Amino acid sequence: MKIVFLVLLGLHSAAAVTHSLKNIVTASSQVPNFPEFVIVGMVDDVQIQHYDSNTTRLVPKQDWANRVTEDNPQHWERYTARCLGLQQIFKGYIETLKHRFNQTGGVHIFQWVGGCEWDDETGEVSGFRQVGYDGEDFLSWDVKTNTWIAPKQQAVITKNSWNNDKALMAHYKYLLSQDCPDWLKKLVNYGRSSLMRTELPSVSLLQKTPSSPVSCFATGFYPDRAMIFWRKDGEELHQDVELGEILPNHDGSFQMNVDLNLSSVTPEDWRRYECVFHLSGVKDDIITKLDKTAIQTNWGKTGDGRDGGFPLGAVIGGVVVLLLLVVGIVGFFLWKKNKKGKDGVQPANTTDASSSSLSSSVEVQNTGL
Numbered sequence: 167m168k169i170v171f172l173v174l175l176g177l178h179s180a181a182a183v184t185h186s187l188k189n190i191v192t193a194s195s196q197v198p199n200f201p202e203f204v205i206v207g208m209v210d211d212v213q214i215q216h217y218d219s220n221t222t223r224l225v226p227k228q229d230w231a232n233r234v235t236e237d238n239p240q241h242w243e244r245y246t247a248r249c250l251g252l253q254q255i256f257k258g259y260i261e262t263l264k265h266r267f268n269q270t271g272g273v274h275i276f277q278w279v280g281g282c283e284w285d286d287e288t289g290e291v292s293g294f295r296q297v298g299y300d301g302e303d304f305l306s307w308d309v310k311t312n313t314w315i316a317p318k319q320q321a322v323i324t325k326n327s328w329n330n331d332k333a334l335m336a337h338y339k340y341l342l343s344q345d346c347p348d349w350l351k352k353l354v355n356y357g358r359s360s361l362m363r364t365e366l367p368s369v370s371l372l373q374k375t376p377s378s379p380v381s382c383f384a385t386g387f388y389p390d391r392a393m394i395f396w397r398k399d400g401e402e403l404h405q406d407v408e409l410g411e412i413l414p415n416h417d418g419s420f421q422m423n424v425d426l427n428l429s430s431v432t433p434e435d436w437r438r439y440e441c442v443f444h445l446s447g448v449k450d451d452i453i454t455k456l457d458k459t460a461i462q463t464n465w466g467k468t469g470d471g472r473d474g475g476f477p478l479g480a481v482i483g484g485v486v487v488l489l490l491l492v493v494g495i496v497g498f499f500l501w502k503k504n505k506k507g508k509d510g511v512q513p514a515n516t517t518d519a520s521s522s523s524l525s526s527s528v529e530v531q532n533t534g535l
């Protein structure tokens with residue numbers, strides 16, 4: 167998906183940085199211990215704002231994100247009101263969809279993801295938006311034609327009604343090509359020192375059982391543009407290795423691992439192997455030699471007498487955060503029609519008090535699905 171794509175881009179062009187602004191709206195019914203309505207806003211995959219139906223307040227999640235109040239002291243109050251409105255609209259959407267899919271009750275999730283990307287070297291900008299229902303694409307946005315596509319038959323009626331609304335389409339185009347990138351640039355500027363920092367991870371070798379692959383586990387790095395791989399005699403290995411995904415930690419840093427299957431390697435040959443961690447923009451790699459005494463296990467004590475064991479907290483933490491993100495990512499967005507909207511495009515007051523990173527990526531049409 168998008169995130170994976172960005173990570174890959176990061177790997178292959180370490181110098182150029184593609185920034186992203188994204189808001190994820192999740193409306194759900196009957197999910198235990200999860201608010202019915204949640205909005206999460208992110209810049210470069212760092213959370214900047216949060217709203218849910220339990221707290222009913224839109225709040226900044228980074229000190230630098232709060233700098234939006236410099237231009238508009240009422241920013242959070244104003245957009246809290248907007249969130250309350252979206253909450254009602256999305257609740258209606260879920261009801262409409264349940265009806266359309268002949269569902270009477272049970273767990274249902276409707277999501278909207280919208281936002282934009284900006285390459286700070288080429289200046290290129292692009293927008294994206296996607297709508298999902300119960301974990302499947304419901305509507306997707308075609309950037310080439312600036313129209314909605316309906317992957318599901320039940321979405322065709324919505325697709326036609328939205329695509330036929332010329333004012334809506336023009337407004338979308340403006341939001342994704344101009345308003346959203348303007349907000350993204352502004353927020354990246356506020357958060358520059360934090361977003362552009364680099365943090366190196368701690369790297370450990372882990373093994374579940376004596377016959378399991380040895381996992382080289384790096385946790386605590388930032389940003390998420392990193393590579394990890396095994397080397398033998400200085401050559402990168404592609405066989406008998408399994409590369410894990412980059413996962414977020416609770417503290418905003420990331421973790422990843424690469425496993426090496428050593429079942430056909432003799433003990434004398436172990437010293438020819440090493441694990442390499444490379445962080446984009448950092449010259450020195452972290453190199454960890456494969457050494458039996460350095461491996462942490464969870465079947466007993468390690469050779470150096472330290473307690474073995476996986477840093478399970480970190481691993482599980484990452485997985486939980488990932489699940490929450492995945493719940494968020496399938497998502498979707500709509501726009502709220504400008505009261506004067508019938509006769510044209512919203513005026514181009516982008517970063518003033520009438521706009522926000524939220525409204526630039528989540529605009530909901532009141533007229534329904």
Ligand SMILES: *[C@@H]1O[C@H](CO)[C@@H](O)[C@H](O)[C@H]1NC(C)=O
Pocket residue numbers: 199200201220221
């Ligand atoms: C809602 O908020 C209350 C009080 O802050 C908290 O105890 C409860 O766990 C929250 N529920 C959910 C679903 O987040």
Ligand SMILES: *[C@@H]1O[C@H](CO)[C@@H](O)[C@H](O)[C@H]1NC(C)=O
Pocket residue numbers: 266267268
């Ligand atoms: C819903 O029920 C109607 C009438 O029974 C049927 O025609 C339609 O195909 C059903 N739709 C779905 C998505 O099952």
Ligand SMILES: *[C@@H]1O[C@H](CO)[C@@H](O)[C@H](O)[C@H]1NC(C)=O
Pocket residue numbers: 378379427428429430
């Ligand atoms: C490791 O490799 C051996 C053979 O080379 C294979 O039998 C075994 O299933 C592999 N283990 C894992 C966990 O992939």
